[in-house]
Amino acid sequence: MTLAVELRGVSFGYESERVLRDVDLTIDQGRFVCFAGPNGGGKSTLFRLILGLLRPDRGSVRVLGRTPEDAHLSMGYVPQNFAFDPRFPVRVSDVVRMGCLGRRSRRAEDRRTAERALEEVGLPQLANVWFNTLSGGQRQRVLIARGLATRPEILLLDEPTANVDAVAEQEILDLLEALRGKLTVLLVTHSASVASRFLEMIVCVNRRVHIHPPADKVDDQLMRHICGYEPLPEQHPPLPSRTRGGAGRVPPAGESPP
Amino acid sequence: MTDFLHAVMTSALARNAVIIGLLASVACGIVGTYVVTRRISYIAASVAHCVLAGLGAARYVNVVHGWTFPNPVQGALIAALLAAGVIGWVSLRTREREDTAIGAVWAIGMAVGILFIYQTPGYNQDLMSYLFGNILLVSNRYLYLTLALDVFIVAVAAIFYYQLQAVCFDEEFARLRNLRVGLYYLLLLALTAITVVLLSMVVGIVLVIALLTLPTGIAGRFARSMGQMMMLSCLICAVFTVLGLSLSYGPDLPAGPTIIVLTGAAYLLSAAGCYAWGKRIRRG
Numbered sequence: 001m002t003l004a005v006e007l008r009g010v011s012f013g014y015e016s017e018r019v020l021r022d023v024d025l026t027i028d029q030g031r032f033v034c035f036a037g038p039n040g041g042g043k044s045t046l047f048r049l050i051l052g053l054l055r056p057d058r059g060s061v062r063v064l065g066r067t068p069e070d071a072h073l074s075m076g077y078v079p080q081n082f083a084f085d086p087r088f089p090v091r092v093s094d095v096v097r098m099g100c101l102g103r104r105s106r107r108a109e110d111r112r113t114a115e116r117a118l119e120e121v122g123l124p125q126l127a128n129v130w131f132n133t134l135s136g137g138q139r140q141r142v143l144i145a146r147g148l149a150t151r152p153e154i155l156l157l158d159e160p161t162a163n164v165d166a167v168a169e170q171e172i173l174d175l176l177e178a179l180r181g182k183l184t185v186l187l188v189t190h191s192a193s194v195a196s197r198f199l200e201m202i203v204c205v206n207r208r209v210h211i212h213p214p215a216d217k218v219d220d221q222l223m224r225h226i227c228g229y230e231p232l233p234e235q236h237p238p239l240p241s242r243t244r245g246g247a248g249r250v251p252p253a254g255e256s257p258p
Numbered sequence: 259m260t261d262f263l264h265a266v267m268t269s270a271l272a273r274n275a276v277i278i279g280l281l282a283s284v285a286c287g288i289v290g291t292y293v294v295t296r297r298i299s300y301i302a303a304s305v306a307h308c309v310l311a312g313l314g315a316a317r318y319v320n321v322v323h324g325w326t327f328p329n330p331v332q333g334a335l336i337a338a339l340l341a342a343g344v345i346g347w348v349s350l351r352t353r354e355r356e357d358t359a360i361g362a363v364w365a366i367g368m369a370v371g372i373l374f375i376y377q378t379p380g381y382n383q384d385l386m387s388y389l390f391g392n393i394l395l396v397s398n399r400y401l402y403l404t405l406a407l408d409v410f411i412v413a414v415a416a417i418f419y420y421q422l423q424a425v426c427f428d429e430e431f432a433r434l435r436n437l438r439v440g441l442y443y444l445l446l447l448a449l450t451a452i453t454v455v456l457l458s459m460v461v462g463i464v465l466v467i468a469l470l471t472l473p474t475g476i477a478g479r480f481a482r483s484m485g486q487m488m489m490l491s492c493l494i495c496a497v498f499t500v501l502g503l504s505l506s507y508g509p510d511l512p513a514g515p516t517i518i519v520l521t522g523a524a525y526l527l528s529a530a531g532c533y534a535w536g537k538r539i540r541r542g
Contacts, residue, residue, distance in 0.1 A: 051434060052434075053430065072436050077431060079428070079430065079431065084427070085427075087478065088295055089291075089295065089481045089482060089486065090423065090427055090483060091483050094423065094483060097420065098424045098428070098435070101420065101421065101432065102436045102437065130482045146431075150435070
């Protein structure tokens with residue numbers, strides 16, 4: 001089976017600042033992956049590289065065996081909920097329907113797809129409501145519905161529980177829990193409590209990435225990685241074709257190869 | 259008011275003024291909605307001032323060289339589309355600060371226009387009517403052009419409704435759905451340029467920006483979708499255009515400023531009303 005996501009030797013920096021260094025990462029299809037790490041550690045940048053909104057300075061990114069651009073229509077993206085003009089005149093159903101763009105489908109079919117997606121997030125009653133009257137949590141669920149309306153093979157969520165209250169956070173996490181196993185889900189969070197719900201595969205991102213060994217709870221080391229108190233270990237000898245001397249590097253003390 | 263009604267009944271000039279005003283209102287409502295929601299009103303204002311360059315240059319070659327093409331409105335269209343193209347190119351393809359480029363285009367357009375107007379021999383009353391509009395003067399000759407441009411705007415807005423909505427609401431998501439975001443942005447700027455030219459015939463280039471944003475600003479308080487906002491602002495724009503025309507006719511006031519004062523007052527009233535209403539709700 002083709003890999004959902006494959007990054008090889010990816011480095012990226014904005015202007016002068018290096019944000020990600022020598023990232024190798026493979027994700028199988030159908031996994032539920034949590035990208036955790038401190039703010040400013042490069043989680044969102046990594047996401048944008050996978051989405052093809054940024055191009056790596058070095059290395060390669062493949063999504064479902066294709067370039068990110070070619071895989072756009074297979075990815076459903078759920079951005080953070082407060083990035084919108086709060087006064088934009090748009091109904092909930094219109095927002096969800098945006099997920100149908102880019103497909104050759106009839107308007108009636110798009111409408112049905114949008115209805116189903118809204119039902120899936122438990123908000124069918126809000127279809128005709130003005131988007132800007134919703135609470136933060138409802139808005140986030142509508143954006144998840146829009147992501148689902150794209151009928152994605154990979155769903156990518158950027159901090160879906162940021163700026164929502166505890167009850168809404170639970171609802172959103174339950175909703176994501178229900179998607180587990182149905183498609184590949186990539187979730188960015190800086191919150192250890194969110195990460196603790198999805199321990200199947202935790203990728204810590206802080207300049208480098210480190211795939212945390214499967215665990216049944218958030219242990220001390222994972223906690224320190226998520227909060228950024230402890231730098232992440234170097235990733236292990238990368239591809240043989242690489243020219244820079246990654247293979248000879250000694251991992252920091254106390255670190256075992258992943 | 260009755261004078262105006264009488265004039266509309268009897269004179270083709272007044273009747274055409276009303277028709278042009280109504281046609282321009284359609285463009286105003288549709289494109290104004292995009293301009294306001296996408297927050298590009300400064301681009302619209304910049305393009306509006308470049309219209310002067312087109313008007314002036316066209317008039318110059320008409321009078322001095324005896325060319326029949328372009329006539330002033332065609333010149334205005336060319337200049338507006340050119341200005342929109344330059345601004346679009348700067349914002350999409352260069353790392354230049356967008357607002358600096360907008361300001362530069364704005365001022366250069368204005369300056370070029372004035373230079374041409376001063377080089378055109380003869381009576382230069384044109385300048386005032388370009389700046390503040392003279393709908394009774396232009397209406398007769400440009401009825402069909404206005405109609406054609408209107409049809410174009412309505413068609414584009416109807417065909418690309420969902421795409422333009424998505425691009426205005428969340429450009430990044432639209433890009434991920436493989437929409438050619440840059441192309442839609444340029445299309446939006448082109449529609450804006452055409453609308454600016456239509457409205458400048460009604461109220462003049464200095465006042466265009468008010469007519470492009472104020473009716474939409476009022477409509478935005480009530481509309482729940484872009485479609486509703488478009489229809490409502492078309493209606494508001496049409497009402498104030500016709501009202502302004504008729505009120506200015508009797509006392510022989512300039513129509514453009516009359517329309518703007520009415521629309522502006524309505525906008526301020528609606529803002530004050532919303533503020534008071536919001537306070538009442540908060541107080542319970």
